[in-house]
Every structure is written in C-alpha cells, then in structure tokens.
Amino acid sequence: MESRIPRVEGWQKGVGRVPMMIDGEWVEAGGRWIPVENPAHKGTLAGEVPRGGAAEVDRAVQAAKAAFPAWKRTPARERGKAFLKLADALEAEREEFARLYSLETGNAIATQSRGETMLTADLLRYFGGVASEIKGEVIPLGEQLFSYSRREPLGVVGGIVPWNAPLALAALKICMALVAGNTLVLKPSVEAPLAVTRLVELAHRFLPKGVLNVVTGTGAEAGEALLRHPGLAKLSFTGSTEVGRTVMKAAAERIIPVSLELGGKSPQIVFPDADDEATAAQVINGMRFVRQGQSCTAGSRLLLHASIFDSFLEKLTARLRAFKIGEPLDEATQMGAIVNERQYLTVLDYIREALAQPGARALCGGLPPPKAPFTEGYFVEPTVFVGVRPEWRICREEVFGPVLVALPWNEEAEAIRMANDTHYGLAAFLYTRDVTRALRTAHEIEAGFVQVNQGGGIVPGQSYGGFKASGIGREWSLEGMLEAFTQRKSVTLNLA
Numbered sequence: 398m399e400s401r402i403p404r405v406e407g408w409q410k411g412v413g414r415v416p417m418m419i420d421g422e423w424v425e426a427g428g429r430w431i432p433v434e435n436p437a438h439k440g441t442l443a444g445e446v447p448r449g450g451a452a453e454v455d456r457a458v459q460a461a462k463a464a465f466p467a468w469k470r471t472p473a474r475e476r477g478k479a480f481l482k483l484a485d486a487l488e489a490e491r492e493e494f495a496r497l498y499s500l501e502t503g504n505a506i507a508t509q510s511r512g513e514t515m516l517t518a519d520l521l522r523y524f525g526g527v528a529s530e531i532k533g534e535v536i537p538l539g540e541q542l543f544s545y546s547r548r549e550p551l552g553v554v555g556g557i558v559p560w561n562a563p564l565a566l567a568a569l570k571i572c573m574a575l576v577a578g579n580t581l582v583l584k585p586s587v588e589a590p591l592a593v594t595r596l597v598e599l600a601h602r603f604l605p606k607g608v609l610n611v612v613t614g615t616g617a618e619a620g621e622a623l624l625r626h627p628g629l630a631k632l633s634f635t636g637s638t639e640v641g642r643t644v645m646k647a648a649a650e651r652i653i654p655v656s657l658e659l660g661g662k663s664p665q666i667v668f669p670d671a672d673d674e675a676t677a678a679q680v681i682n683g684m685r686f687v688r689q690g691q692s693c694t695a696g697s698r699l700l701l702h703a704s705i706f707d708s709f710l711e712k713l714t715a716r717l718r719a720f721k722i723g724e725p726l727d728e729a730t731q732m733g734a735i736v737n738e739r740q741y742l743t744v745l746d747y748i749r750e751a752l753a754q755p756g757a758r759a760l761c762g763g764l765p766p767p768k769a770p771f772t773e774g775y776f777v778e779p780t781v782f783v784g785v786r787p788e789w790r791i792c793r794e795e796v797f798g799p800v801l802v803a804l805p806w807n808e809e810a811e812a813i814r815m816a817n818d819t820h821y822g823l824a825a826f827l828y829t830r831d832v833t834r835a836l837r838t839a840h841e842i843e844a845g846f847v848q849v850n851q852g853g854g855i856v857p858g859q860s861y862g863g864f865k866a867s868g869i870g871r872e873w874s875l876e877g878m879l880e881a882f883t884q885r886k887s888v889t890l891n892l893a
C-alpha cells in the first residue's frame with residue numbers, strides 16, 4: 398500500500414491531509430478535516446486529519462468485530478511475532494518518526510522525540526516477547542478431575558489516548574490489546590494523530606486487516622461515539638481525570654471493564670543529604686522539563702527540607718536558566734513548545750494567577766518574554782515558584798506545563814503528609830543517600846510509581862498505574878496486560 402504520509406523535511410512544510418486507517422484501508426470522513434497546528438510556528442499546519450464521528454467509529458468497530466474470531470485463534474506466539482517485526486520496522490524509520498512527532502507536538506527531537514520513538518520500539522518488543530506467557534493454571538481438584546483455567550481475550554477494545562506521549566501510549570494500547578488476542582479501535586488525540594497514524598499504517602504490514610483500526614476526531618464526536626458503542630467489550634483510556642470519569646460512567650452503563658490512566662500532581666521530596674548537582678539534574682528530569690512538563694508523572698511539587706531550600710534552588714535554577722528553548726528540529730534545542738494554543742493559554746493562566754498572589758515569586762521563568770522564539774510559537778520557559786501556599790491552585794492542580802512549585806518542610810512526617818495531601822496518586826520521587834529512610838518513605842507515599850534518586854520514566858515490564866484519582870488498573874507489564882486485556886475461564890473435565 399502506498400503511504401499517504403510524506404517525509405518531514407523541515408518545519409515549513411507540513412504533511413498535508415492524512416486519512417485514518419479502518420479495516421486496512423485509508424478512510425476520509427466525508428470531506429471533514431481537522432487542522433493539526435505546528436505549535437512551534439503559530440499559524441502553520443503540521444497536517445490535517447479526518448474529523449471522524451459516529452459513522453466512522455461504527456465502521457471501525459464492525460471491522461474489528463469481524464476480525465476478532467480469526468485473530469483470537471491465531472497462536473499467541475504468532476501474534477507476538479507481528480510486534481517484534483513492527484518494532485524492527487519502526488526502528489528502521491526512527492528518524493522519520495521522530496521528525497513527524499516533533500512537527501505535530503512541538504517536542505524537541507534531540508531530548509524527547511527520538512527517545513520516545515525508541516521507547517515505543519522497546520514496548521512493542523517487550524509485549525511481542527511475552528506473548529507466550531498468556532498461560533492458565535491446572536487446579537488439583539482430585540485424581541479423577543482435570544480442572545484448568547485459560548485466559549481468553551475480551552473482544553473489541555476501545556482505546557483512547559492523549560497527546561502528551563502519543564506514540565508510546567498508542568503503541569502500549571495496541572500491543573497490550575492485540576498480543577492478548579483482542580482487536581482494537583484506537584482514537585488518538587486530535588492534537589497529535591500523525592505519528593500514531595503512521596505507526597498504524599506500518600503495523601498493517603504485519604497484521605491482518607480489521608485487527609487494528611484508528612479513528613481520528615475530537616473527544617466530543619469520535620471519542621463519545623466510541624465510548625457509547627455497544628460493540629465494545631472493554632474501554633481503555635489514558636487522559637485527564639475529568640474525562641476519565643465520563644469513560645467510567647460509559648463503561649458502567651454497559652458493565653464492561655475499564656482501565657484508566659489519569660492525571661497527577663506528583664511530589665519530589667529532597668532530604669538534607671541530597672543537596673547536590675546530581676539531585677538537581679534528576680529533579681529536572683522528574684519534572685519532565687524537556688517535555689515542557691507535559692507528562693502525567695511530572696514531579697511538579699518540589700518538597701525541600703528547609704535547611705537546603707535556598708541552596709538547592711540555586712543549583713536547580715542555574716541549570717534551568719541555561720536551558721536552550723526553541724525550534725524542535727534543531728539538534729541543540731533542549732525544550733520545545735507547548736502542544737497547542739489552548740494548553741499554552743491554560744499554563745499562562747496558572748502562572749499569571751500565581752504571580753498575582755501575595756508573597757509568590759518566580760525564581761526563573763514566568764510569563765514568556767516578548768521576543769523570539771516565544772513570539773513564534775507556544776514556548777514557555779522553565780518556571781519555579783517559591784512563596785506559594787499548598788492550598789493554592791498552582792500547588793493542587795495539574796498545570797501540565799513547565800511549572801514547578803517549591804515548598805519547605807522540617808520533619809519527615811510533615812514531608813510525607815504534604816506529599817500525600819492530594820487527590821492524585823500517580824508518581825513520587827525521593828532523594829536521599831539513607832536507604833532505610835528512602836524505603837520507609839517510599840512505603841508511606843500514596844502513589845503507584847515511586848523512584849529513589851532518579852527522575853526517569855517508566856520502563857516496559859514495570860507495573861505502572863495510579864492510586865486514588867490517578868487511575869484504575871496497571872499497564873506497561875505482562876501482569877498488567879493479563880489483568881486488563883484477558884478474562885479467565887475455568888474448565889473442568891470429569892475423567893471417571
């Protein structure tokens with residue numbers, strides 16, 4: 398099949414109109430298109446995608462339904478092999494993927510887009526490799542009884558993903574659902590549908606048609622239509638806690654299982670013995686500044702022991718002031734643009750509101766200066782606030798931008814109480830050389846993903862998911878795939 402997605406040569410030229418892929422074919426939505434803006438260059442287009450709605454969702458679900466019986470019967474090892482091949486194909490085109498990804502999301506190619514492309518290949522390989530681990534058990538009910546359990550796929554899965562790590566999160570839904578024997582209708586975000594569509598196109602080299610379908614469109618149209626479709630056996634959603642509630646209600650109406658990977662406002666606790674350059678570098682990593690803070694696991698609340706409050710912030714802000722911000726395709730750029738105008742304005746609102754509060758101060762960053770590149774695209778400098786109060790919006794809500802708040806504490810118990818004082822519970826980062834204190838604190842923290850002395854992201858194979866309002870279910874691991882994308886059946890044979 399001829400690819401409909403041209404190579405990205407530079408930012409000046411977008412990729413034009415990119416149809417969606419349903420039942421192995423390129424599909425448009427009756428002449429309705431949605432522009433995907435290039436956020437690093439306001440007013441220029443990265444591309445356009447069809448504005449799919451109920452009709453396209455229905456077509457995709459019917460295709461997935463028709464493909465399910467044969468795919469379910471395909472041996473799991475064979476299903477897995479398709480993803481090992483897809484990983485190789487993606488890796489062979491990694492530079493093209495990274496450029497397309499930077500064009501639509503505004504992420505810097507050197508610090509984010511290449512890394513996420515390789516993480517995506519890693520994910521595909523992991524799930525392709527564990528395919529034959531979809532095992533059951535034999536239950537010893539007696540000599541005359543052979544009783545065993547098997548894990549069966551659910552049917553057609555509806556997957557909805559956000560824009561902030563679109564390639565890895567789409568690949569995650571695709572390989573977990575399909576390796577387990579389900580078929581999938583995937584709805585990417587309209588802010589970042591291009592690299593995902595390219596991945597789906599590539600996957601069709603190795604998958605039968607109808608097994609994997611993508612419908613582009615808005616949340617209100619394509620998203621809602623997918624949630625309500627009676628043909629689905631499962632909903633798997635990654636996005637905001639607010640939309641997660643709607644997804645859960647839709648699943649409740651039809652009593653189908655649901656997985657939710659939602660938002661966060663994660664703490665980074667620095668103990669007095671970690672007032673050093675290495676920790677400052679990891680805090681920057683944990684805050685995901687190179688992704689403009691647009692990560693569900695961003696450690697956006699920095700809880701510093703009072704004795705090192707000023708000295709640590711000096712180290713941290715010196716590094717952040719030196720950040721190179723600008724053209725995402727430039728190799729020297731460390732930090733690109735916020736994904737779109739709406740998100741940019743939201744981030745600026747949080748900054749403006751905090752600046753207007755008595756006592757609050759931005760040690761670095763703040764509102765964007767009136768000069769290039771800030772006037773060209775949706776760029777915001779790394780921003781660190783002090784003098785904030787824990788009850789303010791900026792300390793409680795997910796800003797989803799490069800905005801970190803720093804708060805002091807004196808006692809360990811106080812730090813833990815502050816860390817847990819949130820309705821979220823996704824990630825946490827702790828910095829200390831004292832192993833006993835590190836583990837004691839890690840066990841007290843109400844979060845699903847805790848790291849000590851490092852700020853990195855999730856590695857395939859780790860159990861990942863949120864406590865409290867950050868989600869339901871676990872993804873990224875074999876166990877997560879088995880729990881979320883298969884159902885057990887118990888079979889007993891009387892041998893007497």
Ligand code: NAD
Nearest residue numbers: 558559560585586616620621636637640658659660661693
């Ligand atoms: P969002 O909730 O606005 O949108 C996510 C997806 O849902 C998009 O595809 C969107 O089109 C769709 N959608 C929106 N409204 C819908 C509706 N009514 N019905 C059906 N679908 C609908 O989130 P976003 O702004 O794209 O992404 C940022 C959010 O995602 C943040 O809250 C972030 O923390 C969260 N996130 C969580 C994880 C995780 O693993 N926990 C990972 C990445 C992002």
